[in-house]
Amino acid sequence: MMNALERRSTFALSSIFALRMLGLFMIIPVFSVAGQSYQGATPALIGLAVGVYGLTQAILQIPFSLLADRFSRKPLVVLGLLLFALGGAVAAMSESIYGVIIGRAIAGGGAVSAVVMALLADITREEQRSKAMAVMGMSIGVSFMVAFSLGPWLTSLVGISGLFWVTTIMGIAAISMLLLVPKVTRHHRNYQQGYVTQLKQVLKMGDLNRLHISVFALHLLLTAMFIYMPSQLIEFADIPLSRHGLVYLPLLVISLFFAFPSIILAEKYRKMRGIFLTAIGGIVLGLLVLIFGFESKYILLLGLALFFIAFNVMEALLPSWLSKSAPIQSKATAMGVNASSQFLGAFFGGMIGGQLLILNNTSMGWGILTAIAVVWLLISFGLVQPRYLSSLVIRLPESKQTDEWTSQLLAIRGIEEVVVMPDQQVAYIKVDKQQIDDVARQDLTHLLGKEVAI
Incomplete structure (x- = not known):
């Protein structure tokens, strides 16, 4: 059982993640239409305005995390959230698409996902960390679902500039959540090394690289699926776009009933490698179901459910395994490389998902995603059971x-x-x-x- 301090800190740090993700995701379902009202807007620039956030996140995760291994983590989180809030304000006050792009780039500059995760790893006991990471992973999933429902509704009330102001408010609210997180001082054996040496040390570790590939593949597949799946839910399951949130949310809840027992098995019985590989196998199975059964409403939903269950197990296990395998003195750095891999995966997933929509062969589209998952599974067989502290x-x-x-x-x-x-x-x-x-x-x-x- 997590103690009161762990529960409070997990709630606070998960809320920071959720508030940031809400601010990011609410823009996605509305900006392709609402963005056309800006001066100088073109389809390419509208796409850049949405995607530039992820690009600056991917670039700046590692510098933030290198600093977080040397200095106090909480001030860095505050700095990142201030940049996120500032970026929202710049976008809100802009009348041209270029101003929005600059604002989104500034908001993405607050690349503190890895720092928040490292802080959570500091204040949770080793035995309870997977549970805490699972809660954080679930908060991301829930914020995704809520954002896709909330974004269009809020835009109808306050307009697109008002939606950017809402992201600024969320950034400031996230800073207030840090008051619930205790002050932490870390002590470990002092390894004197430069920033470049520290980064090289992390990048040379085979198991860490397999985990970076894993988060890259996981978010590539997730992003591609959310671009590729909606049209099929409309065509084959007869579910209108406005009701897709009602499909995803129950699947997210169902996946919790599988995710938490899996985490307990992984930690208590030290079966992390087996559960990890099984989850990747679940993703492969879900995609295989979609290759052959996408034309049937219920088989389509079954494939989506298998993917969701396995995704949420992976979302919980990955940061926990990473925190076990990373060198103590370079924990945030390893998480920074991992977060950069995650955002790059989402970026490439968006590109691949867009290309899949052009294909006239739906089975081939799912087959391409399945092939990516199979390669990921083969690479992951090289993982060694992590050290348990x-x-x-x-x-x-x-x-x-x-x-x-x-x-x-x-x-x-x-x-x-x-x-x-x-x-x-x-x-x-x-x-x-x-x-x-x-x-x-x-x-x-x-x-x-x-x-x-x-």
């Missing part, structure tokens, strides 16, 4: 300096990281049980003043 929750000692105390802890074999929350007078000690021996247990008992079960 455990967490001890300890009250901070009153009689010792915190820095001295954490240094003594980190000198003990098997202690990987100490995360201190001074306002709560609590520390999470992250331990590799396979490295702990009798001498280390004695040293830990002596330092903590009590015996701990490891």
Whole structure:
């Protein structure tokens, strides 16, 4: 069970993600039409106005995450959310399409997805992290569904410039959620290295690269599907566009009943690799169903359901696995590369989805997406089961300096990281049980003043 601090922080950081995603997604279903009212608007520039956000996100995730491994994460999140809010305001005040493009680029400059995830990893125990990441993943999915319903309605009330002002308000509201997140000080063995060396270290790790390919493929397939699927729901399932949210939302809820048990199995019984590969297999199966049964309403919905269930399992497992496999001192950097891969996947998914719409062969379209998923599955077989750390929750000692105390802890074999929350007078000690021996247990008992079960 997550403790009260973890539940509160997970809620706050998931809300930050959801508010940002709402601001991003609400524009998508309306801008292709509403954007034509801007001076100088052309179809290409309207597309650029929508897509430039993802491009600046992909470019700036890594610089933000490199900084987040050296400095406090919360101020960087505030900076990113301020840029997001500022970009919304610039777009809202613009009368030309170029002003909107500049505003969307500024908003995308607040590339703090990886920093938020790294902060969540700091303040959750290893055993509870997948649950926290699952909640964050679900918040993204729910915000996607809500945005596609809310965007057209809000635009009818306040217009397209008003919709951009709403994104600014959401950015400011997201900053206020940080008040619920405790102040965190991270302590680990000091690895002195430059920014380039740190990035190279992350990029040389085979399993991390497989996880980056995984998030790229996952969001490529998701984006392509949401471009390719709507016309088929209209044609073969006789479901009008205005009611598509009523299809996606129940499927999202159903997927929760599969996602959370899968996460518990992955963590409690250390079956993460098996669950991970099974989820990719589920995506392949869902796409295979769509190749052969897209003309039937119920088979079409079955394929979509299989995809959604597997997608949400993957959305929960990926950041948790990443946080386990990344070097302690480069956790945010690894998450930054992963977030860049995610946004690039969405970018290429949009391009591929658009090309699939031109095809006159629907089965071939689904076959192309299936082939991408099969290649992803084959690459993922090279993944090795991640290392599992455990967490001890300890009250901070009153009689010792915190820095001295954490240094003594980190000198003990098997202690990987100490995360201190001074306002709560609590520390999470992250331990590799396979490295702990009798001498280390004695040293830990002596330092903590009590015996701990490891």
